[in-house]
Amino acid sequence: QSVLTQPPSASGTPGQRVTISCSGSSSNIGSNTVNWYQQLPGTAPKLLIYSNNQRPSGVPDRFSGSKSGTSASLAISGLQSEDEADYYCAAWDDSLNGPGVVFGGGTKLTVL
Amino acid sequence: QVTLKESGPVLVKPTETLTLTCTVSGFSLSNARMGVSWIRQPPGKALEWLAHIFSNDEKSYSTSLKSRLTISKDTSKSQVVLTMTNMDPVDTATYYCARTVDVIGRLLDYWGQGTLVTVSS
Numbered sequence: 001q002s003v004l005t006q007p008p009s010a011s012g013t014p015g016q017r018v019t020i021s022c023s024g025s026s027s028n029i030g031s032n033t034v035n036w037y038q039q040l041p042g043t044a045p046k047l048l049i050y051s052n053n054q055r056p057s058g059v060p061d062r063f064s065g066s067k068s069g070t071s072a073s074l075a076i077s078g079l080q081s082e083d084e085a086d087y088y089c090a091a092w093d094d095s096l097n098g099p100g101v102v103f104g105g106g107t108k109l110t111v112l
Numbered sequence: 113q114v115t116l117k118e119s120g121p122v123l124v125k126p127t128e129t130l131t132l133t134c135t136v137s138g139f140s141l142s143n144a145r146m147g148v149s150w151i152r153q154p155p156g157k158a159l160e161w162l163a164h165i166f167s168n169d170e171k172s173y174s175t176s177l178k179s180r181l182t183i184s185k186d187t188s189k190s191q192v193v194l195t196m197t198n199m200d201p202v203d204t205a206t207y208y209c210a211r212t213v214d215v216i217g218r219l220l221d222y223w224g225q226g227t228l229v230t231v232s233s
Contacts, residue, residue, distance in 0.1 A: 047221050098172075
């Protein structure tokens with residue numbers, strides 16, 4: 001299973017606000033920044049949020065990120081049908097067993 | 113603009129060695145604090161980081177796959193190569209390469225389109 005824990009699914013109606021959580025540990029989220037990726041069906045992941053709460057150019061401000069301790073969250077406000085996708089959190093892990101990038105298991109967002 | 117493209121076989125047999133190439137453009141593999149990661153995604157499953165290599169030749173591998181992976185780069189060709197030995201059907205996945213910048217942590221900011229590799233006899 002994945003090192004970071006995400007709910008497998010989330011849903012909302014158009015216009016609603018939804019949040020997706022990501023839980024980790026002191027060796028990853030607790031000591032490093034969190035990034036979020038959006039994967040539309042049949043496409044490669046796209047960077048959505050970096051450094052906990054920064055949006056790359058072109059990402060709507062409806063998307064926001066936050067981090068507290070060993071957990072992080074992605075919030076999507078004003079939900080739109082095109083937001084239906086899989087969302088993944090990621091962070092660097094400083095584990096003594098072997099450092100590397102760790103991902104969450106992904107959250108499938110359904111727009112009802 | 114930054115682009116990455118994966119290439120390699122679509123089908124490999126069990127026990128064979130997989131060799132994948134990532135060809136990059138829009139940035140140089142010699143840029144400071146910049147590199148390339150490989151990530152895979154089995155059908156219907158989550159992303160799994162495999163390895164990265166940076167401009168200073170720093171390499172890091174997934175602990176669980178370290179014995180099977182080798183990553184290298186050819187800066188003059190703008191290519192990063194990943195080899196994975198002793199392939200098994202559970203290694204069937206879409207393999208992605210992504211630019212990795214070591215400025216704000218290790219950030220995978222641009223991804224290739226991915227290449228689906230099926231392991232079957």
